[in-house]
Amino acid sequence: NQQFDPDPSKKTLVVLGTGWGSVSLLKKLDTENYNVIVVSPRNYFLFTPLLPSCTTGTIEHRSIMEPIRSFLRHKKAAVKYYEAECTKIDYEKKMIYINDESEIKGSTSATEVPFDMLVVGVGAENATFGIPGVREHGCFLKEVPDAQRIRKRIMDCVETATFKDQSPEEVKRLLHMVVVGGGPTGVEFAGELQDFFENDLRKWIPEISKNFHVTLVEALPNVLPMFSKNLIEYTEQTFKEETIDIRTKTMVKRVEETYIEAEYTDASGKKVLEKIPYGLLVWATGNALKPVVKDLMSQIPAQKDSRRGLAVNEYLVVKGTENIWAVGDCAIANYAPTAQVAAQEGAFLARLFNQMAKTNEIETELAELSNVQEKASSKPVRDEAFGKIKDLQKRLRRVKNIGPFEYSHQGSLAYIGSEKAVADISWLTGNLATGGQLTYFFWRSAYLSMCFSTRNRILVIMDWAKTQVFGRDVSRE
Ligand code: FAD
Ligand code: NAD
Structure with missing residues (x-):
């Protein structure tokens, strides 16, 4: 107030x-x-x-x-x-x-x-590396309006694919969801999207079942480079089971309205430029x-x-x-x-x-006391000021003694779909790399505890419960 x-x-x-x-x-x-x-x-x-x-x-x-x-x-x-x-x-x-x-x-x-x-x-900002067409045709995933745009587009693709007399190639294209960037943003989004399809879309709109498909494109030899090797393998295996296609060592070079052009090296070592049609393109290639x-x-x-x-x-x-x-x-x-x-x-x-402010406060007090000490005519007043100065100097040394910033890594967590997560957790004794359903419950509780406020925490729990009971909402808005 x-x-x-x-x-x-x-x-x-x-x-x-x-x-x-x-x-x-x-x-x-x-x-x-x-x-x-x-x-x-x-x-x-x-x-x-x-x-x-x-x-x-x-x-x-x-x-x-x-x-x-x-x-x-x-x-x-x-x-x-x-x-x-x-x-x-x-x-x-x-x-x-x-x-x-x-x-x-x-x-x-x-x-x-x-x-x-x-x-x-x-x-x-979102990195695009100057690749033409990304800003015009792709969706980023950094802010709330990005997530809203993606949610709307998923449903738009689905409804457009089921439009009367849509050609089979067009249905395939519209239902091809391409994610570029195999970092945690791309991986988590791909997992969430496949969940949406498996748990809700295919029940509500069975005619899309045959063609709905998620592909993750990554330039490096593997996804999630910051995770342990066994967790990378676990993620890639889980994606395979979830029928998410992972295209590693594939670099997107150009984006058009209905397809991307990606370069990969074939078995003979020749570089091949491939056109990949898409309905939704989510671009998650890191920061700029x-x-x-x-x-x-x-x-x-x-x-x-x-x-x-x-x-x-x-x-x-x-x-x-x-x-x-x-x-x-x-x-x-x-x-x-x-x-x-x-x-x-x-x-x-x-x-x-906070310490800097305290330091300033003490230094001002010290200057005032020194003044008192200098000007005082009687010994007891001088001695009293001297004593206080000594105490303050001690406090000042303590307050000023703030060490440099040191980062303490608690671990990395990522959701990979079908109620599974991967976690690289730092313990006092070393590192624990774990993946699966139990890790997913850990992922949920860890993020719940990190939510900003109790209000956020309750709302998130209610959303999870709502999704569990009623499924996700497929209205396009
Ligand atoms: P941000 O949190 O991005 O905040 C920047 C702020 O600056 C915003 O408020 C913005 O509005 C404001 N701003 C922008 N431009 C201006 C301007 N010109 N003038 C004034 N204000 C401006 N990290 C993890 O550790 N764990 C995770 O699980 C995780 N998940 C993520 C999932 C997604 C989808 C994304 C996109 C990122 C995730 N990250 C995660 C990374 C994490 O979000 C970022 O590292 C973190 O947000 C960085 O914090 P920041 O304060 O630097 O910037
Ligand atoms: P990232 O930088 O981690 O990954 C981007 C990926 O895109 C890279 O692997 C890169 O090789 C690939 N790429 C770049 N250009 C490409 C191209 N033209 N074609 C194909 N692939 C291309 O980006 P991010 O996932 O957005 O994450 C950004 C930051 O936020 C990271 O530090 C990450 O750790 C953090 N984050 C963390 C979490 C988590 O902990 N769960 C979740 C999201 C983001």
Whole structure:
């Protein structure tokens, strides 16, 4: 209920983004120490690990969204939130430029916000590697509108395939669901889609049974490269049983409206370009830099050699700057771009900023006491000030003693369809690689426990129960 009332004696901390990195920072940050301003085009946090389940309606998207306003209002000191996209960061001027990119705009839809400290947590874009046609014809899977678009398109393909007098080739094409990228996003989506077909679509619309088909295309020799070898094999075997086609060592080169062109090497070692017709194309080939990040990097000479994101030091300070930090997918700190890393980085920054504020407080107090000590005419007053200074110096050493960021890997989890999951879990003694139905229950409980709020947790449980009892909804909207 408090009003945002900037205190000129405090530094202005601007946080870009409301994803894993920024929200984890905001959760733990003592907002009383700074004038905190959050800028993000998305006024909610999204629990991305369950986003693939939203493409088929296993989970409804609102169940994994948490409004940013609902959690910011519980902070000790008010935080200002602007629903806008940061279009430029001017490092020299300590200014960001923001645009309201939403449908409804007021007479002002572009302005600037000055900062003393800036945290960049804007995430990443979908990589297309400049392959022609991807943006025009493919669907990405990063945000809620992507999942909604895919859900609608699956049903559109199915209904169009069953249109009167549709030719057999066209039916085959429309029911061919192609996923490009065998990373966890592509694998989880392929698994969810096959589940949708097996559990619901084939019951509701039996005439599509013969032709509905999912193909996963991957340029490397295997899928899920970050998992243990036996889990890769287990995933590939499970996909085979689920009748999902895996086309490894196949690189997509071009995308047209109704087919992709993919290159593979045949048995004689010759490179072959194959046309693969599709009805739905989901493109999941990883991350690329956001323009606003690229632009910031171009302003800082120390970022010259960084290609994949903002190079940061061990305290997550953007190299070449003093007052800009970066977290999550837009930062390069030698870890994989995952939610786990982003969340730990955000929590680390919150601790760092809380400590920095305490340090400032103690240093001001120390300066005042030194003054008292110098000016005091009586010995007892001087001695008392001296004693307090000693105590404060001890506290200061303790507070300043914050170590660098260290990532602690808890493990990797992925759903692979037909109620099976794979998990590479880190234990004190080593690594546990496991796959199957039991792992699937572990996957469910792990993600449930990680959900942002109790409200999210209850909604997800209700969605799972609803899917179990009534099946997934096949309405196209
Ligand atoms: P994000 O969470 O992407 O947040 C970026 C934020 O910045 C958003 O709020 C966005 O609106 C905002 N933003 C964008 N542009 C601007 C701008 N110009 N100005 C201001 N704000 C901006 N990781 C795991 O560890 N486990 C998983 O199971 C897992 N599953 C995943 C499933 C899917 C489908 C996807 C796509 C990713 C998954 N990941 C998973 C990866 C994980 O989601 C990312 O690594 C994580 O979201 C990165 O966090 P972030 O804060 O850097 O960015
Ligand atoms: P990714 O980078 O992990 O995988 C992309 C895959 O696409 C690569 O294997 C690459 O070889 C392939 N590829 C690239 N270009 C291609 C082309 N032209 N043709 C065919 N294949 C091509 O991407 P992702 O799956 O989107 O994941 C992004 C990040 O998010 C990763 O760090 C991942 O760990 C994380 N994530 C984690 C989970 C999980 O833990 N369950 C789920 C989703 C995403």
